[in-house]
Amino acid sequence: MDSLKIIGGKTLNGRIKISGAKNAALPLMACGLLINKGNLELSSMPNLADTKFMCILLESLGIKAKIINNIAHFSGNPSKHVAKYDIVRKMRASILVLGPLLTRVGIAKVSLPGGCSIGTRPVDLHIQALERMGATINLFNGYIEAKAPRNGLQGAEIKFPKISVGATENIIMAASLANGRTKIHNAAKEPEIIDLANCLNSMGAQISGAGTSEVIIKGVKCLNGCKHTVIPDRIEAGSFAIAGAITGGELELINCEPRHLLSLSEYLIKAGVNWKNTDKTITISSNGNLNPVSITTSEYPGFPTDLQAQFMTLMSIANGNSKIVETIFENRFMHVPELARMGANINLNGRTANISGVQSLNGARLMATDLRASISLIIAALRAEGESVVSRIYHLDRGYEKIEQKLINCGADIERIRE
Numbered sequence: 001m002d003s004l005k006i007i008g009g010k011t012l013n014g015r016i017k018i019s020g021a022k023n024a025a026l027p028l029m030a031c032g033l034l035i036n037k038g039n040l041e042l043s044s045m046p047n048l049a050d051t052k053f054m055c056i057l058l059e060s061l062g063i064k065a066k067i068i069n070n071i072a073h074f075s076g077n078p079s080k081h082v083a084k085y086d087i088v089r090k091m092r093a094s095i096l097v098l099g100p101l102l103t104r105v106g107i108a109k110v111s112l113p114g115g116c117s118i119g120t121r122p123v124d125l126h127i128q129a130l131e132r133m134g135a136t137i138n139l140f141n142g143y144i145e146a147k148a149p150r151n152g153l154q155g156a157e158i159k160f161p162k163i164s165v166g167a168t169e170n171i172i173m174a175a176s177l178a179n180g181r182t183k184i185h186n187a188a189k190e191p192e193i194i195d196l197a198n199c200l201n202s203m204g205a206q207i208s209g210a211g212t213s214e215v216i217i218k219g220v221k222c223l224n225g226c227k228h229t230v231i232p233d234r235i236e237a238g239s240f241a242i243a244g245a246i247t248g249g250e251l252e253l254i255n256c257e258p259r260h261l262l263s264l265s266e267y268l269i270k271a272g273v274n275w276k277n278t279d280k281t282i283t284i285s286s287n288g289n290l291n292p293v294s295i296t297t298s299e300y301p302g303f304p305t306d307l308q309a310q311f312m313t314l315m316s317i318a319n320g321n322s323k324i325v326e327t328i329f330e331n332r333f334m335h336v337p338e339l340a341r342m343g344a345n346i347n348l349n350g351r352t353a354n355i356s357g358v359q360s361l362n363g364a365r366l367m368a369t370d371l372r373a374s375i376s377l378i379i380a381a382l383r384a385e386g387e388s389v390v391s392r393i394y395h396l397d398r399g400y401e402k403i404e405q406k407l408i409n410c411g412a413d414i415e416r417i418r419e
């Protein structure tokens, strides 16, 4: 398992090109199962462990899937319908093949993804919504076994009791080829949902309202290939913006969508960071001296849970006390004990973290536990005095493309140790 060795205390100055969004790419790749004819081509595809796993999963279902130079190519029709445990357990987003398989071939057997370190990650909302569309679903031996009615899934009114990004995506894909009209109430509004709907509409779907809480999908007979560009990764961009803020210096992020980061920009400006943006770039400059700012995570367009750990690292060296409340996942403070080992002063009380800013952090040996916790430790190590070694960075490689190269190009002293 690889580690990253970081000598902290360097300011970051320079330019970073933001990659395509992991959380847009994964559902877009699942659309490869929906094609009737032609090929699906996705550019700005990030080369990540998760996108590689999704290719392996799609190939196991009979789709030709490959990524060459950040362009993904999908062709062929699904000839199998079982998403096996040994792939699904490595990547929870495999659940996103359930809706497409069910609507395209009428049958699907998908391993239950199980939990991960940030929470139990249930999929009950996906299952209940597909049952509303006429699917019969049994849970057996750790698998979801689903069958569509003989004449296919039926359009339905789907009222989600709570907002779910993945369940919204699964139903949008399932409804695209269902009979009749589906209306989703309380849909997730993330930019990745809009990107998915735009790609499906280019394939011939009829989707309206994506990005709002009411999405309407009129089922069509078939969907064809198209060329689509994956939107930039707002969480990668936000992570680097926070890295620039904590180390001081000036960072320019290019190929990004600042309008997807309005909440983060509001709080970074409150923290005393200089934030300038054009429609495709963000420039962050800071003297590393930060005001304490309290946040509560919430669904888009609120403060993203995927930037909570990174923002907590920033607040750990702010001049005063702040509070972070995590409302989306039940166990998303795994980074806290590791930050404490660097000298951070953070007290947890359920889903609330009370942070007292300290003068400085000290380098230490650290262990990554999940994707966003690992980047928060890298950000802390960039600021800390002395050397840090972050182990188990396979978590990081799931969601950040060429991370050390991007940081080295801006002056970071960081080296990957291959074990």
Ligand code: EPZ
Pocket (backbone or CB within 6 Å): 022, 023, 024, 026, 093, 119, 120, 121, 122, 123, 124, 125, 126, 127, 162, 163, 164, 165, 166, 167, 188, 305, 306, 328, 329, 330, 371, 372, 399
């Ligand atoms: C997506 O996960 C993202 N992953 C997550 O990013 C992100 O944190 C999350 O949305 C919230 O924004 C991808 O897009 C691949 P949810 P998802 O369904 O779809 C509960 C990262 O770091 N829930 O919106 O799994 C669930 O437990 C990852 O890139 C149910 O109760 O998230 C959670 O509390 C981490 N039943 C809340 O809803 C369900 O059937 C939101 O989950 C589904 C979800």
